[in-house]
Amino acid sequence: MTTSVEAVVVSSPTHKRSFWPWRIERRPDPERISLYRISAVLLGLAVSLVVAPFFTSTPPAEFYKAIWSGTFGSPLGMSNVLTIATPLILAGLAASIPYRLGLWNVGIDGQMLMGAWTATAVAFAMPQAPGFLMIPSMMIAGMIGGALWIIIPTFARIVLGVSEVITTFLLNFVAVGWVAYWCTGPWYPKSSAGGVRAEPLPIQGEIGKMDIQGVVVSWGILIAIALPFVFWAAFRFTRWGYEVTMIGDNHRSGRYAGMNVRRLLVTSMLMGGLLAGFGGTIYMMGTSAQLSTGLTNNTGFNGLVIAVLAGSNELAVLALAFIYSLLLAGGGSLGIVGVDSDLVFAIIGITLIFGSFGEAYARLRLVRTKGAGVRSDSKVKEAPWTINSSH
């Protein structure tokens, strides 16, 4: 209800100076945001996949054939998809869990590398240990390494109020430098095979591969597929999950309910680092079995994207990570028909931008300003996807 007094207050001189007869404002009760976002993402994917071949000199038929054979069309393609999906699912979770509390984990690549580094250090410290001892120790070491790498940004964020966006992100470069030092120095391989790589792991430190009708993939994929279900359940059936969900919705109400917000912020950040470190470790153990600076290949960024699109739903993380791996594997096979495989990054980027448009459409509306003094903005609660917590 708007009284005449409010209308007078609101029609300030700014309205008359605006030459744009429309104004964008928040919808008072945005509905089905994730539906709009996912529809827009699918639309964007379709549009960019249709348009993409015209940016290349390859005939569209061959373009799509290459993508098909790089994914569902061949056992090798399917193996690639599942291998790429393994760290991607974990990276998605590593971003998704802090994101529930409005925290950004932009340092997943670094945490993955540091997890893999710690695991490698453990493996080299006990080169004679049997596999049943070495593999669990490496996995635990990987988790610890990843979690340690996020401690400083967490401390800076919670105690000093420094935005975790920039600190987590910058530590990626430090991790790359650290791994590069070990790969070129103490762990320099006896037979170098291109790239910055360390001496390979002891053979018993590798995770075995399974072969399902020609689709060869490491056992790591089973863990990666199981974890989203574990967290999905944890957010519904454990006290920690309940508190994180509740505080994610509204910091203040949780505090009134006697929850220790600070403890939850710390644990969710550490959980993000832990999952990232674990992801880097099992990916390394299941593929090259060798630490390298190119190990993650931007998996962390892709995980962040997945987490944002999935919007606090672990099962959506799993599904999106799989779709994402299809794109990456299909894009990788474009090299056969002479297309730069990085074109797939453009496809993903455009898809994401479509998603942003969908989200904007669900949240905002255009209002004609001519003669209108009514505004409904002020009664809308703060959108949870702003970085309002970083100040």
Place this chain on the structure above:
Amino acid sequence: MDYQFLALTIATAIGLSTAILIAATGELLVEKVGVYNIALEGVMLVGALTGFIMGQTTGSWVLGLIAGGVAGCAFAIVFGLITVVLRTDMIVVGVALILVALGTTQTIGASYVSVEAIAKIPNAEIPILSTLPFIGTALFQQTWVTYIAMGLPFVAAFILFRTRHGLNMRAIGENPNAADTAGISVVGWRLFYVAVGGLLAGVGGAYITLGIVDSWAGNVTAGQGWIAFAIVFFAGWQPLWILVGAYFFGALSVLGDVGQIMGWGVPSEAFTVLPYVGTVAVMMLRAWSQKRKGAVSWPASLGLPFYRG
């Protein structure tokens, strides 16, 4: 280390910092009005390729820089329209645009890989000053762009702290609602400065392909956009500290190579990670000292979408 070598080292560090300095000054202006353009790396890539292609077709580095700037500006406006006008998340859109820039420049620029630039930016030796014994070699044998870039932070400082418009800019960054009430167009000026920041980043990108590496390759910026982004935080949003930060980062990247030549026994990675460690440490120290004073250095609305009311 003899003096000639030291002078050349300083000259190289200054030359290498130019692109970063230009892009970081632009990003500072963007952040002062409350937006951070995370897509800086992508904007620089777009500028680098466009500038290079323009340089190859026209043979003029001036036109190359202009084309790089225009392309960067256009690309940044896309970022601005989506984040500032449509109020979507800057991090997500920034990451998306970096991916778009990476993918499209690799595809379009494929035929330009490992072609030498024909329009290299020449060094401009300043008549008398460049003959000075030590300083001449170190400072006065750079390109014109480098000299202009040195002045940019001073221009930014003047605009921000000595003009009424600068006061408005800071008001938009600190308290957009108050600025809006005072009749300043928050969305308009944010969009404008995103475009200005994109223009500068595009010029910086073109400087990389025309003035530093003299060729195009996929992902030729190699993280310089991210360094520029970090420098703004390192500088604590102070224009003149941008200058310090850019040259400090440039010096460290040169010191890695110098250390190898001189056999200091320090791994070169130590120099490459130092800027990032330094930025995190400086940010934390600054936050710690400001926490006791109760003030913060970043623009208060940084990263927040603006809604009237």
